[in-house]
Structures are given as C-alpha cells and as structure tokens.
Amino acid sequence: MTNALALSMPSAVGNLDAYIQSANRFPMLTEAEEVSLARRFREEEDLDAARQLVLSHLRLVVSIARGYLGYGLPHADLIQEGNIGLMKAVKRYDPDRGVRLVSFAIHWIKAEIHEYVLKNWRMAKVATTKAQRKLFFNLRSMKPGSEALTPGQTLDVANKLGVKPEEVTEMETRLAGHDLALDGKDDEDENFAPITWLADSHSEPTRVLEAREYDRLQSDGLQTALAGLDERSRRIVEARWLADGDSATLHDLAAEFGVSAERIRQIEVKALQKMKGLLTA
Numbered sequence: 298m299t300n301a302l303a304l305s306m307p308s309a310v311g312n313l314d315a316y317i318q319s320a321n322r323f324p325m326l327t328e329a330e331e332v333s334l335a336r337r338f339r340e341e342e343d344l345d346a347a348r349q350l351v352l353s354h355l356r357l358v359v360s361i362a363r364g365y366l367g368y369g370l371p372h373a374d375l376i377q378e379g380n381i382g383l384m385k386a387v388k389r390y391d392p393d394r395g396v397r398l399v400s401f402a403i404h405w406i407k408a409e410i411h412e413y414v415l416k417n418w419r420m421a422k423v424a425t426t427k428a429q430r431k432l433f434f435n436l437r438s439m440k441p442g443s444e445a446l447t448p449g450q451t452l453d454v455a456n457k458l459g460v461k462p463e464e465v466t467e468m469e470t471r472l473a474g475h476d477l478a479l480d481g482k483d484d485e486d487e488n489f490a491p492i493t494w495l496a497d498s499h500s501e502p503t504r505v506l507e508a509r510e511y512d513r514l515q516s517d518g519l520q521t522a523l524a525g526l527d528e529r530s531r532r533i534v535e536a537r538w539l540a541d542g543d544s545a546t547l548h549d550l551a552a553e554f555g556v557s558a559e560r561i562r563q564i565e566v567k568a569l570q571k572m573k574g575l576l577t578a
Contacts, residue, residue: 313373320355328397335392350387351380354402358383361406368414375410382409395573396538400519404544411542428460431542432468445469522572529554530568537565 326334326349337346362375386402394401411434432454439454440446446454446469448462455462523531536545547558547565554561 316373316376317359320352320359323352323355326350326353331398332392335387335390335398338387339391347384347387350390350398351383354383354399355380357399357402358406361403362410365410365414370414370417375413378409378413379406382406385409393573394569395522397519400539404538404540407542428458428464432458432460432464434542436465436468440469522575525575526568526571530564530571533561533565534568534572 331350331353334346334350337343338350358376358379362372362379365375366372382405383402386398386405389405390398390401392398411430415430415433435458436454439457440450446465451462451465451469455465458465523534526534533550536550538544545553547561550561551558
C-alpha cells in the first residue's frame with residue numbers, strides 16, 4: 298500500500314515551499330467522509346480511498362515535522378519520514394473505534410520522525426533506551442534558557458522524565474556539542490539552521506495559524522467522550538491512544554495501577570466502547 302500511495306503523492310524533494318502550498322490545498326475531510334473512506338479502504342482495499350485519507354492530512358505532517366528542525370536535519374527529509382508514518386497510520390486505522398484519524402496518526406508520524414532523527418543525528422547514539430529517547434526529545438523544550446542547567450534544574454528535569462541527573466547532564470553536554478553554522482547558507486536546504494529556531498516562535502503568525510488549523514483537525518466530541526470516562530479509564534485511553542510521543546504499553550499501565558495487563562486491556566476495550574457510544578449518540 299505504501300509504494301502505491303507514494304506514486305500519487307506530491308514529493309517534498311525539490312521546491313519545499315511549493316510542496317507545502319500543494320499540501321495545504323488538499324481539502325480537509327468531514328468526520329463522515331473520513332469514516333466512509335476508511336471503511337472503503339479496510340473492507341474493499343480501495344487505494345484511492347487511502348490516497349484521499351493521506352492527502353487530506355499532509356498539512357498535519359508538515360506542521361509536526363517543523364517541530365523537529367532544531368536537530369539540524371532538512372525539513373524536506375523530516376516531512377518525507379512523517380509521510381511514511383502517516384501512511385502506516387492510514388493502513389492501521391480503524392474508524393469504528395470512534396477516534397478521528399488525526400489523533401491516531403500523530404503517534405505514527407512522530408514515531409517515524411523520531412526514528413529518522415535518532416538514526417541520522419550523530420549525537421543521538423546515546424538515546425538507546427525509552428527514557429533516554431524521551432530525554433533527548435524533551436530536554437531542549439524543558440530548559441528555561443540557553444544557559445547550562447543549574448544542579449536544581451537538572452534534578453527537576455531528571456525527576457520529571459524519570460532518568461538520573463547525570464544522564465541529564467550528559468545529554469545536555471552532547472546536545473551542546475552538535476556544531477552547526479548559526480546563520481547557515483543561502484541555500485534553501487539550510488532553512489533549518491539554528492538561527493531559525495533559537496527565537497521564540499510561539500507568537501509567530503504562521504505558527505498561530507497552524508495551531509488554529511490543528512485545533513480544527515481535532516474531533517469536537519473527543520474531549521466530551523473522554524470526560525464521560527472515569528479517571529482510570531481516561532488515563533488508560535489517553536496513555537494508549539493520545540500520548541504525545543511513545544504510547545504506554547499494557548504492562549506499563551498494569552504496573553502503574555497494580556493490576557494485570559489483561560485487566561488493563563479489558564478496561565481499555567470497555568472505555569473505547571463507551572466513547573464510541575458517546576460520539577455516535
């Protein structure tokens with residue numbers, strides 16, 4: 298399915314601005330259209346339906362990929378890897394679970410980009426465990442500024458991410474040792490130079506518009522459905538399906554709640570069924 302879809306998708310290789318404009322021109326799908334296309338693909342293996350699902354979410358990949366520019370890798374390559382994750386998500390998506398594709402796809406897109414960054418960023422070889430990967434991808438955003446962490450800040454980061462303080466110090470040192478020209482070159486491929494991500498971009502107009510666009514991608518009923526669950530069920534669904542990064546395993550949650558993995562699975566199934574009922578009511 299991936300190869301067949303790739304032949305009909307716009308390529309991020311070449312003029313990146315033109316690609317992004319092309320991706321933004323594909324119309325977003327309504328929930329009914331999304332469910333119909335997903336069922337056509339799942340039940341009839343209709344590749345045209347899968348293609349429409351992928352194309353309508355390309356702008357999501359562009360937005361997510363932009364968040365990884367700080368690792369010094371070309372935006373076009375990050376987008377291409379994210380698109381692979383999107384196609385994997387479409388292949389595995391089950392519309393009957395009552396969760397919109399955008400929520401399901403975010404995990405797969407980020408997972409594919411994470412793997413690409415870890416394989417291609419020379420300092421990332423230290424991120425060999427799940428905890429270290431979490432540290433690798435979160436340390437920059439958790440630092441209060443460009444200065445080195447104080448002992449107290451180091452301990453705070455370590456506690457929040459579940460790693461040792463010395464691991465935080467080592468990762469900070471390694472991240473600081475990655476050399477890139479501040480201004481980059483005039484070449485279009487150097488749009489990921491450090492000068493482009495050192496400034497606070499949260500209020501930049503494009504990011505604000507993208508955030509609003511992303512909000513519209515979310516299902517209005519999802520939060521309502523989650524609110525209808527008890528605290529434990531909501532925690533399990535969010536950790537398994539809506540996590541920002543690696544999703545929790547059944548065994549992770551079993552250890553957290555002090556029950557068996559099978560019990561967690563049963564709670565998950567029941568919670569998803571309840572959410573489905575709330576979303577279709």
